[in-house]
Amino acid sequence: MMNPSPVSVHSLLVVEDDAQIRDFLQLSLRAAGYVPLLARTLAEALQLWQDKQPAMLILDLGLPDGDGLSLIQTLRARSDRPILVLSARQSEQDKVQCLNQGADDYLAKPFGVDELLARIRVALRRMERMQLRDQRYLVEALQIDLADGLVRLHGETLHLSPLEYKLLMQLAQHAGRVMTHRQLLQAVWGAEYVDDTHYLRIHMGRLRAKIERDPAAPRYLITELGIGYRLAAS
Amino acid sequence: MMNPSPVSVHSLLVVEDDAQIRDFLQLSLRAAGYVPLLARTLAEALQLWQDKQPAMLILDLGLPDGDGLSLIQTLRARSDRPILVLSARQSEQDKVQCLNQGADDYLAKPFGVDELLARIRVALRRMERMQLRDQRYLVEALQIDLADGLVRLHGETLHLSPLEYKLLMQLAQHAGRVMTHRQLLQAVWGAEYVDDTHYLRIHMGRLRAKIERDPAAPRYLITELGIGYRLAAS
DNA sequence: GGCCGGTATATCAAGCGCATAAACGCGCGC
DNA sequence: GCGCGCGTTTATGCGCTTGATATACCGGCC
Incomplete structure (x- = not known):
């Protein structure tokens, strides 16, 4: 028993x-x-x-x-x-x-x-x-080490604000899969913010400005219209 | 707000x-x-x-x-x-x-x-x-990952609108079985729309345009005349 | 052959979700 | 105390999605 x-x-x-x-x-x-x-x-x-x-x-x-x-x-x-x-x-x-x-x-x-x-x-x-995900994310020039929390672009570590960092880590943990607005807001801002999709757009924009070569045509941070966002997988 | x-x-x-x-x-x-x-x-x-x-x-x-x-x-x-x-x-x-x-x-x-x-x-x-983890639909060249929220055709992920996505997911969850017009309308649009079979035809057409090689002779999205639709199973 | 119910495509306007810019407020360090 | 970085708020414009209208299709039936 x-x-x-x-x-x-x-x-x-x-x-x-x-x-x-x-x-x-x-x-x-x-x-x-x-x-x-x-x-x-x-x-x-x-x-x-x-x-x-x-x-x-x-x-x-x-x-x-x-x-x-x-x-x-x-x-x-x-x-x-x-x-x-x-x-x-x-x-x-x-x-x-x-x-x-x-x-x-x-x-x-x-x-x-x-x-x-x-x-x-x-x-x-x-x-x-629930399976554990890979500890490292690597697509093209973008490299994310979840363990030590470093983000590199073309080998250079780049500086992210705490909030941008949380957001990116959250996406990296579920790389390749869609995360809904609610899930991201819950994870980064807390359950009280699950309806303020606005914050998400702003900070996704800033993340893209730092990560994407052409923020208007993102390669990594993909918008899933009406659903949420996804970090592209290889 | x-x-x-x-x-x-x-x-x-x-x-x-x-x-x-x-x-x-x-x-x-x-x-x-x-x-x-x-x-x-x-x-x-x-x-x-x-x-x-x-x-x-x-x-x-x-x-x-x-x-x-x-x-x-x-x-x-x-x-x-x-x-x-x-x-x-x-x-x-x-x-x-x-x-x-x-x-x-x-x-x-x-x-x-x-x-x-x-x-x-x-x-x-x-x-x-956890809910949608590991659920996958696969027939011929069409692959639907419910966990990742991705739809692939011949290995390439394709872009669906939110509504098309919902519709396809609904069909995929009951793959192989007929879903009546009412069931689909209820699930995707809501209970108020159960009689507007019109919406269904329009968006089913758009789905076919994206998924089917020859939309006039569908292999996946089968019409059940007078009843509803069915997603072909293996 | 022509009619008819049920079905599929085409076109277009309106609305909404999304992205971006810019201003505000707040805390923190020099 | 003053500037600077960061998070939040507000404002604006664009593009995709959606659903309405219109038209074509296809089988069965009389």
Whole structure:
């Protein structure tokens, strides 16, 4: 009945500043067959995420060096992998905000280990159905490294604003496939903006100005009329 | 500014025996732009699920005519669509059991509407990504990737208008079987247009012009005289 | 052969989605 | 405090998509 042994061993990134809870989580996760990666700060977390590419993120809000929300946005801009938020804050507004920004689940303290493990299982089993995409995108003169977040055109790295960066990464992750306006707006701006297709047009224009040789006849950033945009695949 | 019309209107199956809560959920969901389908019993729920094929299930545990868990198992066996459980039971064991059996989320009463809506959004946006994955239609030189949103003819991707695209997708999803005029009009234009077979002819002609080598002797888009159209299957 | 219901193509005007330009406001660093 | 980069807002023009109207087609039937 119970089949606790995962086919592949998942590594989970745990971001938690309280040493006691961190140890507790580490032990619990290890006992359940996972490989926990531990981070105390947002910077550390970002480093580990890029470095080890764990299967999912377990994030405690209220870190010392910044807002957890920004980490959610940053990671969600680069990856589809599950994000589970732990928090002492019970307020509904906190929950809604996290979920809107891209978190997959929100668990309020105090919580039981079993529920945490169950929710991790839910996230991972859903994840298994979704294939990971290639870590690098390369078409003609455009080269995008998703891991270290670099964009090169004719070999030269070019400078993108944070927003342009998020937008391009989102498209690169689903290269070759159409992303709807709603999906892009949700991923880059958040769920509250899913109807403001306007932002999208403006910033797509700016992206094209930087990437395309002839922005009026784009080779990479293709418009799908009435639907969304697509980053051309080879 | 606000454009409340979602591209696709999601119908949600709500299973709840308490009349008061049911009304409350119905109003809240409708206000949020969804189409709630209401069921009081498990039998009713199963019927509606098969009949209307809603986008997700919102299930209140503790129904009169049986265990909610069995409904979760039954539906999970046939479908990947999200299941969100509402329950007055706070015990961790209940939660773990539901999540293990296939539920995607578990929300304990009392809960706030905003959190419920946020969690519904999370579930639906994840489903949107998975829904069309791997679906592909391929006959002779015509290749339709529903996941990528691409249509290829002899390997070359070709450009379709939004309407043509919808029409073709509709046919591709029922490839090999006849779709009546009414069905197509209903699906592409909406229920108000079920009698305007005229639109259908015009746009079917345009589709043929793009897809068929000899539009006068179609190989893919077959006319079923007096009934509707059919996309030829292999 | 001519009529007729159902069907296919042609042409064109209107509307809407899209792209671009430019101005505004805000935060951040020199 | 001042300029600069960036995100947002507003305004404008263009091109594609769409649906209306009109015309041609094709089989069956009397």
